[in-house]
Amino acid sequence: xxxxxxxxxxxxxxxxxxxxxxxxxxxxNDPESHNDLFQEITIQLxxxxxxxxxxxxxxxWMYRVSLNTAITLYRKSKRSIKTSDFDAMDFKITxxxxxxxxxxxxxxxxxxVKQLNDIEKALVFLYLEDKSYKEIAETMGISEVNxxxxxxxxxxxxxxxxxx
Amino acid sequence: MDELELLKKDWQNRDAELPKLSYNEIYKMILKKxxxxxxxxxxxxxxxxxxxxxxxxxxxxxxxxxELEILGLEGFSIIxxxxxxxxxxxxIVRFYIxxxxxxxxxxxxxxxxxxxxxxxxxxxYVWINIGFLALTTLIVILYMAFYxxxxxxxxxxxxxxxxxxxITSILVLGIFIGMLALLYRLVYGxxxxxxxxxxxxxxxxxV
Numbered sequence: 001x002x003x004x005x006x007x008x009x010x011x012x013x014x015x016x017x018x019x020x021x022x023x024x025x026x027x028x029n030d031p032e033s034h035n036d037l038f039q040e041i042t043i044q045l046x047x048x049x050x051x052x053x054x055x056x057x058x059x060x061w062m063y064r065v066s067l068n069t070a071i072t073l074y075r076k077s078k079r080s081i082k083t084s085d086f087d088a089m090d091f092k093i094t095x096x097x098x099x100x101x102x103x104x105x106x107x108x109x110x111x112x113v114k115q116l117n118d119i120e121k122a123l124v125f126l127y128l129e130d131k132s133y134k135e136i137a138e139t140m141g142i143s144e145v146n147x148x149x150x151x152x153x154x155x156x157x158x159x160x161x162x163x164x
Numbered sequence: 165m166d167e168l169e170l171l172k173k174d175w176q177n178r179d180a181e182l183p184k185l186s187y188n189e190i191y192k193m194i195l196k197k198x199x200x201x202x203x204x205x206x207x208x209x210x211x212x213x214x215x216x217x218x219x220x221x222x223x224x225x226x227x228x229x230x231e232l233e234i235l236g237l238e239g240f241s242i243i244x245x246x247x248x249x250x251x252x253x254x255x256i257v258r259f260y261i262x263x264x265x266x267x268x269x270x271x272x273x274x275x276x277x278x279x280x281x282x283x284x285x286x287x288x289y290v291w292i293n294i295g296f297l298a299l300t301t302l303i304v305i306l307y308m309a310f311y312x313x314x315x316x317x318x319x320x321x322x323x324x325x326x327x328x329x330x331i332t333s334i335l336v337l338g339i340f341i342g343m344l345a346l347l348y349r350l351v352y353g354x355x356x357x358x359x360x361x362x363x364x365x366x367x368x369x370x371v
Contacts, residue, residue, distance in 0.1 A: 017190070034183075051269065073268070075201055106174050117362075141270070141273030142367075
C-alpha cells in the first residue's frame with residue numbers, strides 16, 4: 001500500500017516538477033537554495049499527498065502546497081542576495097533568441113521581480129503562470145477584488161523599480 | 165503593462181532550461197526529514213510547556229509547599245494546584261487542536277492564520293502561567309506579612325518595615341517579568357517575524 005502511494009506520488013511529481021522548479025526560481029537566488037527549497041516542497045507535498053483526493057488536478061494542488069511552503073514554511077538560509085547570483089541563474093538567453101534591447105529589458109524585469117516581497121512574488125508567479133484572478137484569490141485565500149487590487153499595485157511597484 | 169506581458173511570454177518559454185530530476189532523485193527526497201518552521205514551532209512549544217509546567221514541580225520538590233502548610237495555607241495550596249494543572253491541560257488541548265489544523269493544502273492566508281494561532285496559544289499559556297505564579301507569590305507574601313509573624317519575628321532585630329518587604333517583592337517580581345517579556349519578544353520575533361509580516365501584507369485591504 002505504502003509502496004503504491006510512493007510510486008504514484010513520485011511519478012506524478014516527476015511529471016509535474018516544473019511547477020516546483022519555477023517556484024524555487026522565483027524565491028531563491030542560487031542553485032543550493034533552489035535545491036533546498038525543492039527538497040522541502042517535495043516533503044510537504046508528500047506529507048499532504050495521502051489527503052489528495054483528486055478533487056482538483058494534481059498540478060493545481062501542487063501550486064498551493066508549493067507556494068505555501070515557499071512563503072510560510074520554508075526557513076530561508078542566511079545567504080545574502082547578490083545580484084550576480086540571479087544574473088548567472090536566470091539569464092542564459094543567447095543572442096540569437098532576442099535582440100539586445102528585449103534581452104536587456106527582460107533582464108531588468110527579472111531583477112525587479114526578485115526585489116518584490118514574498119506575497120508580491122506569489123502574485124507575480126501565478127500571473128506569469130497564466131492563472132485567473134479567481135484562482136489567484138483562492139490560492140492566496142483573499143477576495144478576487146483584493147487580488148486584482150494587489151496585482152495592480154505590484155505592476156505599479158515594478159514600474160517604479162524599472163523607472164526610478 | 166507591456167513589460168509584464170513580455171515577461172510572461174518569456175517565462176512560459178523557459179521550461180526547457182529548468183532542472184530535471186529523475187524518479188530516483190525525487191524518491192530519495194521523500195525519505196528526508198522536513199525542516200519547516202512548523203516543526204520548529206512545535207518543538208519549541210513543547211519545550212515551553214514542559215519548562216513552565218515543571219516550575220510547579222520544582223517548587224513542590226524544594227519544599228516550598230510544606231511551608232505553606234505550616235502557615236495554614238493548605239486549602240490555598242490545593243486550589244492553586246488544581247488551577248495550575250487545569251490551565252495546563254486546557255492549553256495543551258487547545259495547542260493540539262490548533263496544531264492539527266495546520267494544513268499546507270489550505271489557502272496561504274488560512275495556513276498563516278493557523279500557524280500564528282498555534283503560536284498564540286503557547287504565548288497565552290506562558291503569560292497566564294507567569295501571571296498566575298506572580299499572583300500566588302504575592303498572595304503568600306501578603307498573607308505572611310499581615311496574618312503571620314513570619315516577617316515580624318525576623319525583622320524586629322533588623323528593623324525592616326513590612327511595606328519595604330512588600331515593595332521589594334513586587335519590584336523583584338516586576339523585574340523578573342519584564343526580563344521574561346524582553347526575552348520572549350526576541351524569541352518570538354525570530355520565529356514569527358516573517359510570517360506575521362506576510363500575513364499582514366496578505367490581509368491588507370481585506371475587509
